[in-house]
Amino acid sequence: MSDMDRNRAVLVHRIRDEDDDEEQFKPLEWGLVRRMLGYSRPVRGKLITMFILTAIRAAQLPALVWVTALVIKGPIAHKDVRGILLGTAGYLALAVVTDFMFHFRQRYALEIGETVVNGMRSDIFDKTLRQPMSFFHRMKLGRILSRVTSDVEAVRVGIQDVGFVSAIQAGQMFFAGVVLAVSDWKMFLVVVCMAPVLWLVNNHFRMKFSRLTRAAQESFSRVTATLAESVNGIRVTQGFVRQETNAGLFRSLLSDHSRYNIALARSSAVLAPILELNSQFFVATLLVVGGWRIFHGSLQADDLIMYFLMANIFFSPITIIGNQYNQGLLAMASAERIFRLIDTQPDWVDSPDAKELPNPRKAEGSAPIAGAKVEFRNVSFGYDPKRLVLQDVNFTAEPGQTIALVGHTGSGKSSIINLVSKFYLPTYGEILVDGREIRSITGRSLHAQMGTVQQQNFLFSGSVLDNVLLSRPEATREDVIEAARKLDCTDMLAELPNGLDTIVGERGSGLSVGQRQLVCFIRAMLPDPRIVILDEATSSIDAMTEARLQRALALLLKERTSFVVAHRLSTIRGADLVLVLDQGRVIERGTHPELLARGGHYAALYKQFVQVDDRR
């Protein structure tokens, strides 16, 4: 009961992601750094210039302060007006050079960062899209997206800041250290003692920040997930009068999230004052110790002023480098995740000696050819080879035939069309297209002669024309209209608000289901394919549209070899061969009347179908 109560106390369970278990930090690794920098090849010259600029800037910053200190303790302290003017002129000159060079140092760093990020994104897209379908079966979209967004951004910071900033700061520290040590090494020892404390305190808190930030992000993702479902399910919520309960649940999520935020603020509220206290402590120490040494004549009073000014230059890099170091660790972890995605070996690729499947329709002067011949020989298949979802499937689709696949969800219908599409390779047995083993045919040439209509009727955002042209990018607008004419549905096309130029929203929004299916039909028709693969939509379309689509479908299938996962009676009736599947095996085959006459499994399935109509 308590378990149940707990489950009711939330609106939405957060589904754990593999990324939750990924490490957040990763130690610096030279191999990864080199590989990241490898992406900067297009701007190699800038990278080299950057190294030089970084070295110079590391000297320039402390030099500016040093000159200031020199002017104060020299001419100003000794009231030498001419010296003051000369000194400030020198300072100004140095400032001009420094800031002029800073323009390049900053711009190049940003450009290198962007170039690397750009190259990585391209690589991710390229490598991902080349993966066979099994990859997309396993990998969630969200994970790929977080590679091209947050991970890539972490790498950008790593490239454009971490290395360069750390180097400059380290140089600055070194330079300031030398100046201080040379003028009075005993005082310098006092300064140095404080450095490790600062480093440790800073790093302790930074690590804590990262952990808390992550916890806060996680709680925030619970907030957004709940919010998203609440908005999507608003009709349900209002229909069932759950507004108040939901609001209470949401509020508790929010306070949970704010708890992490407050904790985060609390630790930063500790760190910032500590850092400041540290520098004040240093000032007080300098004053007392320095004063004591001056009174004993072992230190020049004017040198003390320099210490006050230069000490800051010596200390400030500690926290900056500490933060950069943390950023570096984050960037490393991100880079590793990105490279792991890029390096994922495809389960299979077209074999190197695969040849193109010749297209007889392209050959001049030949008579129209009615489709391709497709043959399954003892085909067994499993998405996981240990769990076969198809077993010993044998059949031949003669050119021009329509093969209807019938069976319950999970009986293996989709697996058969996935195999014909060469989305997957058979685990055992072979598939022949025009007498050639499917493995010896390049995927691209096979797909060029194939028209596919998928169940979801997936459309990309863009115009209807763009979507249709996907199947044959070089086709013209007239070709598209011709294809629609062949399907006898130019009138339906004309009913779209802007015809072919109607803009389709994300995932086909803005079009009705029937219209979406129509666009998919035209898209499949455009390349004049020899093989048609059709996974009939399950969602019902209103009866009038349905009838129109049936006619278009019949025209699409004509004179092509087709494989149809059928949900419509009319499609099944029109098929040359119906394969009845059950648990991965073909249990019955024949035409619709033959199968009905046999009175077996199919007939029973059918009766159920009909009975639905006849109850009452």
Add this chain to the structure above:
Amino acid sequence: MRCVEVLGIQLILLTMGLFGLSFTGVGIDYIRQVVSHSGPGPAVAPVHFLRMSLPAGMRPMEVLSILGGMILLLSCCRAFLNYVYAIKVNVLVQQKLVVDLRAEIYDKLQRLSFRFFDANTTGSIITRVTGDVQSVRMFVDQVLIQSVIMVISLTVYAIYMASLSPGLTLACLATTPVLWILSATFSRKIQPEYAENRNLVENMVQYLAESIQGVAVVKSFGREKENQEKFEKLNRSVLSQQYKIFWWVSLFSPTAGFLTRINTTVLLSYGGYLVATDRLPLGAGLVVFAGLLDQFAGQVNNVATIVNSVQQSLIGARRVFEILDAKIEVKTAAEAVRRPKLEGAVRFEDVSFEYGKQDPVLHDITLEVKPGECVAILGATGSGKSVLMGLIPRFYDVSKGRLLIDGVDVRHMHLDDLRRNIGTVFQESFLFSNTVAANIAFGHPDATQAQIEKAARIAAAHEFILGLPKGYETVLGESGNSLSGGQRQRLAIARAVLLEPAILLLDDPTAAIDSETEHEIFEALDRAIEGRTTFIVAHRLSTLRRADLIIVLENGRIVQRGTHSELIKVPGPYLHVANLQLVDGRELQEPTGGVSP
């Protein structure tokens, strides 16, 4: 009140900082004086500091120790106050403001009528609760509080600096207006560029997302290469646009940096001259001045950030308040009729409905349904079926005419009573990522396990639920726990019948189910409909036939009404649809020798 507190702390912090800095300067001067008078002794001229003079009789080291101690003490206090301040601001902003605002929006969202959700996309609503609330936070946090702090500290710094040397102050701050103008110009220049960049990046990411969602389409037409080229193009356009931004950024920050260095130059030359001519002390004057200038520059840099935030956060705030101010169109009337249990008599009297000023979706609907009757609605997409059903639980309110349930106008009935008496099954059953039990008990979270199981049995869902990995406690949506359309729809039916509603609304419940599994839910539907007033949107004859009354909708009007046997005899849209489907039926029944319809 809290704001005043926060500002008070800030003012104290500022004063302490100034004192700390001054002590340092005094210390330096003191050391120099002691040294220049060569040898300790009372001969030291008193160093003045804010009208206090250092006690002359003390030994130099004692003076220095006191100064050092003071600096430490002050900074300890400052550290403590800083901590208190940070906590206070965060509690104020993070805990009070953000949580309250988000909770308020969420609460409001839950009450807004369906029209609002028809008009706004999920994405934009979510951004308002997440991103835009952050903008409001930013407004309070960075704009309101920060700008007041900035004004105060700039004034204090300026006054203090002027008290040291008015001339030097003016000379050093001469560049400040230039910096402000520069920041403002830069910000105006760069904002649209950043906005465009966000668009470009969004486009690119969206293209990637779509390519992966539609990867099966891409692959089946062999368009990997074309997609890569397109992505490359989008990716490149981000790069080249970024390069433009980089140029501007790398122009602005060195220039701004150079301006502060000019300040230092002025300080060194003019300030140095003042020191040289004995018009300014070195430590308490010049060094302190250098320190102040540094902090002043820090505050001035804030101006650019604040200017940026103002624009962004105002846009965000406007979007947040749009929701908070949105009118709740459907709510319980002031003196509502309470009817905990309804009979289920439904009457439409000349009902019309329209969205805003557009053409009416429903025209003059008149319909009377007795308790327990089943009404089937047939019509093409956009004929107004869903709206007609949505009027009953007041998801929308009628524009003209009235709708009576048990003789009471729904607008006069208590909304919660009304909706609790209506069970709804939507076209695509929305289930939450929660356990099966929690989903069934959605409308009645305190339901017992027995009640839940009873509802599941009615919906013919009990068996398959027991077959799930954790039975009723299985969390939906986790890997491997995906349900088929028929299973989801049966859970939705169980959810609806758990409340034992008098009225049942079924919006095309078989739409998202493939025909092989369609029969699974008919049993569930039959049992659910039993004894309840039911409205069902349907296309298939199998469903239409079992209704007591069929209405055919066309463009928002009832064009035909009657029972199946009546309508099948007259020419009209119903007969047309029936014929389309009967072709199937007749043919298939011949070989098996079935009964003719």
